[in-house]
Amino acid sequence: MPVFKCILKILRANITFFLIYIIGLSFMGIGIASSLSSEPTTGAFEIDRATYAVVDRDKSALSEGVAAFLGEHGDAVAVEDDEFALQNVIAKGAVDYLLVIPAGYGEQFAQAVRDGKELPAMDAAYSFISLAGIFMDQQVDGYVSLVRTLMTAHPHDAVADLTTQAAKYFEDSVDASYISTAVDVSAADQFSVFLGWSIYTLFTGIVVCVGNILGVMGRPDLRRRNLASALPQGRYNLQLALGCLVITLVSWGWTFGLGIAVYHDAAFSIGLAGVALCGAAMLALCLFAFSFALILGQSGASLLACNAWGNIVGLVIAFLGGTWVPLSLMSSEVLAVAHWLPGYWYSSALEEAITVGATPTLAGALPALQCIGVLLLFAAACFCISLVVARLRAQTSEAGGNLTAPATLS
Amino acid sequence: MAPIVSVKNLVKRYDSVLALDHFDLEINQGEVFGLLGPNGSGKTTAINCILQLLTYEKGQIDLFGRPMTATSYDLKRRIGVVPQNVAVFDELTVYENIDYFCSLYVKESSKRKPLVEEAIAFVGLEEQVGMRPKKLSGGLVRRLNIACGIAHKPELIFFDEPTVAVDPQSRASILQGIKEMTRRGSTIIYTSHYMEEVEEICTRIMIMDKGRTLACGTNEQLKELVAAGEKIVIEADVPEAALIKMRALPHVLSAVYADGRLEVACENGEHNVADVLAELAKAHISPGRIWAEPPTLNDVFLEITGRQLRD
Structure with missing residues (x-):
């Protein structure tokens, strides 16, 4: 088995890819699935008080009212009325909100109310690290608008009274609480999320590892040397396929085994038949990835190309398989596209398999089996394409020449 | 005694280009046969046809007195190939490379081990056995390329420009090795751009151009032609x-x-x-x-x- 052993040595030399894509990303899948928590929420809310600074250059009843209003809703930070200090306090994120009330603001405000014109503006700046400042500014706008309304309605009342009255309206608040959705995340759900995440893990991992090995073995000079050797071509191809298939099966075994080991409770809740169907669906997905890698390998793709194809196609298949956005939230147009990719059928197979029950009937298991069948058709289609690519490439001298010479006599 | 290599009337085309034009070749046992010709003259094509790596339109190729086909694995077992470009695995060490290519000819690891060690000693890579090719100098990689082709002790060895881009010291070492293989009884087909190499090691030389044989004979015989x-x-x-x-x-x-x-x-x-x-x-x-x-x-x-x- 020299070719088989050689494949394992090539894998050993590039073990980083296997460790990253198959081992590392499967653990990431465990992390993502386990982060789906069924812990109940506390239901308690706490008002988040923003920090603010006010520079009052007006010193009028209105400006003092605005400052007092802010004091009710946030924590004041003292700042000097100096250009550098004002820039610094925002640039360093010392406050969420900075309000500068210009001199004469109170007078201009009263005049605008009397004339029915637009209110004078105050200078405001917000922190770039939170939205609390913007929210506070909206509150100030609301407060000032309310003062204007009150001033219009009671033109002879003192401004200080009007600002106090306006502030009282803002003291009212609405009670808020969480509404329990009554959805408990089970081990089966976590197992399902892990299996869904594995679309990307397995596809990319297998494509990169197997594609790279086939790319190395298909290097024209090495290929010529192998072809010229005493090892029959059939046995060479068989060992090559076997080596790549073993990598595929190890990837599948590791990922599925890890899922079962971590979410063993899921096995009990889903049932043996359901778990077996999940495993079969994952195996079919792996065979698709294997066939896709064959196309890349036979076309002489480099390691970089295998990485690129594996990642890009893996992400597309995973996305359209509902790994990140549930299929139920996708538009009909996106779903129509998803039908043409194996990720959709894999997710559908998992969905059907998980609900198949502990004692399934053939009719009950049929939807899952149909989805697995579609996955296998995808794999078969890619395998056929890889054979065509291999045949075409074998006839080019760049790939090491053609295999057989006719025994034509002169 | 039948010639080790017999090529008759070989015709090979690449689309409209006639790469081999009714090419004939006969090489006897123990010869170091030099194949000389400019780029595109058909040297490598001839070798690839003999090794059945390329199809050809017409012709008869016999090795060791028997017809050579793509599935003549018993004949291929007696052949060694040292290709023009270095054909070794970057992922394998020196030892693993030689062992792999030797294992394509010799199944039993017990028989293979001494052959691999002998090949390593022959090309002088004893101190680099655990290294990967990328760690080796150009000359040492060329030696590894040779070791991979000769470890199974073939009777007929094809050397396709083995000294291209090799430093003078490594070149001398390679030529010395080829002479040693001849002394052990191997038959060698050697292609090169370097006249002085061919003059030094070849017992018979063929000059070819445009897929045709222009002259063939010993060094002295060829010089008498001018x-x-x-x-x-x-x-x-x-x-x-x-x-x-x-x-x-x-x-x-x-x-x-x-x-x-x-x-x-x-x-x-x-x-x-x-x-x-x-x-x-x-x-x-x-x-x-x-x-x-x-x-x-x-x-x-x-x-x-x-x-x-x-x-």
């Missing part, structure tokens, strides 16, 4: 008038003067040097260094093909 018997080189200031008189001398084929050097090509003759020096004396020319040399393979190649080998 008219020039010797070349006399003289360092002196030679005026045009003296040059004209020089060309008129009997046995002189050509006289060329450039950069202070006069090169006179002569037919075989007993007094060529004396005649040329006498002519110089008549013209009152004092020569500096004088030497005469027999024609080289390069002169043969130039005369037969009308161009330099490396054109």
